[in-house]
Amino acid sequence: MSDKTILICDDDEGILDMLELVLEETGYRIVPVKNSLHIYDEIEKQNPDLILLDLWMPVLSGDQVLRTLRKNPDTRALPVIVISASREGERIANEAGANSFLAKPFDLEMLVNRVNEMIAA
Amino acid sequence: MDSLNQGEFSFSNDTIKQDLSLLIQALDSSISGIILTDNQQPDNPIIYCNKSFERMTGYARHEIIGHNCRFLQKEDRNQKERLLLRKAVEDGAECVVEIRNYQKNGTLFWNELYMSPIKNEQGVVCYFIGVQNDITRRKKAEMELLHQQEIMESQIRQRTKSLKESEDYLSSIVQTVRESLVVLDPAFKVLSINDHFLKTFKVSKEETEGKLLYELGNGQWDIPKLKELLENILPTNNPVEEFEVEHDFPHIGKKLMLLNAHRIELEGQYKDRILIAIEDITDRREIERRKDDFLSIASHELKTPLTTIKGYVQIMQRLMPDSADDKFKDILRKTGIYVERLNSLIAELLDMSRIQTGNIELHKEEFDFDKAIHEAVENIQAATKTHRIIISGKATNNYAGDESHIVQVINNLLSNAVKYAPESNEVKVYLSRVSNFLKVAVTDAGMGIKIEDQKRIFDRFFRVGEIQQRFPGMGIGLYVCDQIIKNHGGTLWVESEPGKGSTFSFTLPLEERNTNER
Numbered sequence: 001m002s003d004k005t006i007l008i009c010d011d012d013e014g015i016l017d018m019l020e021l022v023l024e025e026t027g028y029r030i031v032p033v034k035n036s037l038h039i040y041d042e043i044e045k046q047n048p049d050l051i052l053l054d055l056w057m058p059v060l061s062g063d064q065v066l067r068t069l070r071k072n073p074d075t076r077a078l079p080v081i082v083i084s085a086s087r088e089g090e091r092i093a094n095e096a097g098a099n100s101f102l103a104k105p106f107d108l109e110m111l112v113n114r115v116n117e118m119i120a121a
Numbered sequence: 122m123d124s125l126n127q128g129e130f131s132f133s134n135d136t137i138k139q140d141l142s143l144l145i146q147a148l149d150s151s152i153s154g155i156i157l158t159d160n161q162q163p164d165n166p167i168i169y170c171n172k173s174f175e176r177m178t179g180y181a182r183h184e185i186i187g188h189n190c191r192f193l194q195k196e197d198r199n200q201k202e203r204l205l206l207r208k209a210v211e212d213g214a215e216c217v218v219e220i221r222n223y224q225k226n227g228t229l230f231w232n233e234l235y236m237s238p239i240k241n242e243q244g245v246v247c248y249f250i251g252v253q254n255d256i257t258r259r260k261k262a263e264m265e266l267l268h269q270q271e272i273m274e275s276q277i278r279q280r281t282k283s284l285k286e287s288e289d290y291l292s293s294i295v296q297t298v299r300e301s302l303v304v305l306d307p308a309f310k311v312l313s314i315n316d317h318f319l320k321t322f323k324v325s326k327e328e329t330e331g332k333l334l335y336e337l338g339n340g341q342w343d344i345p346k347l348k349e350l351l352e353n354i355l356p357t358n359n360p361v362e363e364f365e366v367e368h369d370f371p372h373i374g375k376k377l378m379l380l381n382a383h384r385i386e387l388e389g390q391y392k393d394r395i396l397i398a399i400e401d402i403t404d405r406r407e408i409e410r411r412k413d414d415f416l417s418i419a420s421h422e423l424k425t426p427l428t429t430i431k432g433y434v435q436i437m438q439r440l441m442p443d444s445a446d447d448k449f450k451d452i453l454r455k456t457g458i459y460v461e462r463l464n465s466l467i468a469e470l471l472d473m474s475r476i477q478t479g480n481i482e483l484h485k486e487e488f489d490f491d492k493a494i495h496e497a498v499e500n501i502q503a504a505t506k507t508h509r510i511i512i513s514g515k516a517t518n519n520y521a522g523d524e525s526h527i528v529q530v531i532n533n534l535l536s537n538a539v540k541y542a543p544e545s546n547e548v549k550v551y552l553s554r555v556s557n558f559l560k561v562a563v564t565d566a567g568m569g570i571k572i573e574d575q576k577r578i579f580d581r582f583f584r585v586g587e588i589q590q591r592f593p594g595m596g597i598g599l600y601v602c603d604q605i606i607k608n609h610g611g612t613l614w615v616e617s618e619p620g621k622g623s624t625f626s627f628t629l630p631l632e633e634r635n636t637n638e639r
């Protein structure tokens with residue numbers, strides 16, 4: 001249905017699996033990244049149209065990743081949806097330059113709608 | 122002595138007689154009693170008394186003449202004045218005494234007696250003259266005064282004793298409290314400190330008392346924030362409570378202190394002394410912070426698998442063929458509901474911990490209050506099939522506060538209103554403004570709350586007894602609501618009648634008219 005690519009970066013395998021299942025169904029190509037240290041390589045290789053990014057990850061946290069992306073001219077405009085179970089998640093996401101935020105646990109329909117919107121934009 | 126005839130002096134010479142009668146008249150008009158006794162006769166009998174003596178004693182002349190004057194003492198014969206009088210009579214000397222005498226009818230009167238001898242040329246005491254004054258009034262007053270004085274003295278003794286006792290008592294309290302106490306004079310010199318201060322700050326009484334606060338321990342108490350409190354804040358905001366001061370002390374390290382300061386305004390010797398109570402909250406803060414951290418991590422970790430579970434449940438719901446068994450559909454729907462419950466429990470737990478430690482952060486921003494409430498109501502309505510939520514009225518479209526917290530309050534109140542009114546089908550939300558407050562009221566027609574439970578439902582973990590078994594919940598919803606409303610400077614309360622229903626209302630202060638009245 002579409003040739004768009006979505007990169008999902010989350011240290012939790014369960015969430016990666018589940019999101020892959022849902023989003024593949026919608027026809028996007030999914031790139032799961034479990035170790036946030038590899039995210040820059042994957043972005044370069046896969047050239048995603050949208051990133052779903054967790055915040056609390058070991059070693060390199062989501063907001064650090066996001067800040068780096070926003071500094072780099074190549075990725076400055078790359079749409080990023082932050083997904084997090086942290087209570088401060090929304091604030092942290094906004095401050096780091098996220099385009100959108102969804103609190104975990106999220107509603108799937110809401111997530112899919114949000115993804116569609118972002119990719120269409 | 123025939124010259125004395127019936128109390129009258131009789132002389133042969135007429136002019137002398139005339140003079141004498143004047144004299145007698147004079148004696149009779151005296152207000153003092155006057156008598157003469159004849160010392161030459163046995164037992165010194167009274168040979169003359171004036172009218173005033175009769176009046177004073179209540180005896181008639183015929184009951185007086187011939188008696189020794191001691192009859193006035195009646196049975197009261199053991200007075201030391203009697204001995205004085207006897208001695209004076211024996212010695213033929215003058216004397217003045219105050220003696221208790223009794224009237225004929227038994228009434229006591231205080232007799233101020235002046236007695237003096239009359240001697241002949243040979244120096245023999247022939248007569249005595251006695252002058253009596255009734256000084257009962259004066260004596261009574263004196264006695265009363267004395268009594269009063271005694272009472273007062275004993276009261277003073279008593280008070281001094283109890284003062285001493287209460288002083289000891291107070292000082293033992295002061296020494297026992299687990300809080301540091303300091304008393305300063307108006308120039309910030311340390312007058313006294315308690316044991317706990319010595320222990321906490323590892324100093325001795327000698328190096329502290331009598332020294333200037335700022336100079337203690339090489340100036341380690343010269344803390345800018347403390348100076349600010351003592352010199353700028355306290356003079357105009359007496360007393361100051363819960364003033365936080367953080368300071369790195371050379372030997373004992375960083376301390377976080379909570380201070381109460383009180384300047385004595387009472388006139389008197391203690392005026393302008395300053396009392397400071399210092400609570401060391403260093404450890405407590407650290408523990409609270411760690412607990413919050415722990416709960417944040419725990420809730421994050423719990424929510425992560427929950428996200429996956431929720432996702433799969435939703436996928437199952439989507440993948441479920443229309444032909445699927447109704448029972449199966451229902452089970453899946455319920456699974457979804459309980460996943461949601463688990464999620465909100467985790468959130469509540471974290472909230473509660475933070476609220477309890479005062480770490481709940483308010484992100485105050487202006488927002489459209491009425492719109493936010495309407496949206497919250499719509500969201501709850503969408504998930505509630507059993508009740509119709511009717512919203513009416515207007516509060517404000519511009520309120521500065523933490524929107525997500527306020528929404529949480531309305532959500533909790535609505536979920537209670539629905540939960541605890543299973544037999545009804547309507548919940549009312551009413552928005553209004555009262556004076557410079559906005560007001561929100563949530564009314565249900567449910568089971569209501571007994572008056573004795575109405576206060577306690579705002580406590581943590583309190584749930585009305587009979588509800589425990591029938592409805593799920595932890596009993597923290599209202600506690601969180603109450604704290605949030607308080608943090609916004611408002612109040613939350615309930616009015617309810619068992620069996621009829623409940624109205625939970627809260628008010629929030631609106632910013633004083635700096636934004637133009639709409």
Ligand SMILES: Cc1cc2nc3c(=O)[nH]c(=O)nc-3n(C[C@H](O)[C@H](O)[C@H](O)COP(=O)(O)O)c2cc1C
Pocket residue numbers: 156157158165189190191192193194203204206207210220222232234236237249250251252253
């Ligand atoms: C002139 C004179 C007046 C006296 N007036 C009184 C009197 O008013 N009241 C009284 O109690 N005793 C009075 N006394 C004292 C008693 O008469 C008596 O001397 C006293 O009680 C001591 O004596 P006693 O120990 O024999 O009683 C008077 C004595 C004299 C000489």
Ligand SMILES: Nc1ncnc2c1ncn2[C@@H]1O[C@H](COP(=O)(O)OP(=O)(O)OP(=O)(O)O)[C@@H](O)[C@H]1O
Pocket residue numbers: 469533537538541542565567568569570578583584585586588593594595596597598599600623
């Ligand atoms: N609208 C209401 N009508 C009757 N009783 C109520 C109502 N709201 C609250 N209560 C009583 O007050 C108690 C405390 O309410 P609260 O919202 O704090 O906790 P809860 O609803 O039991 O659990 P949860 O923490 O999940 O909200 C309830 O258990 C219930 O007994």
Ligand SMILES: [Mg+2]
Pocket residue numbers: 533536537594598599
């Ligand atoms: Mg509740």
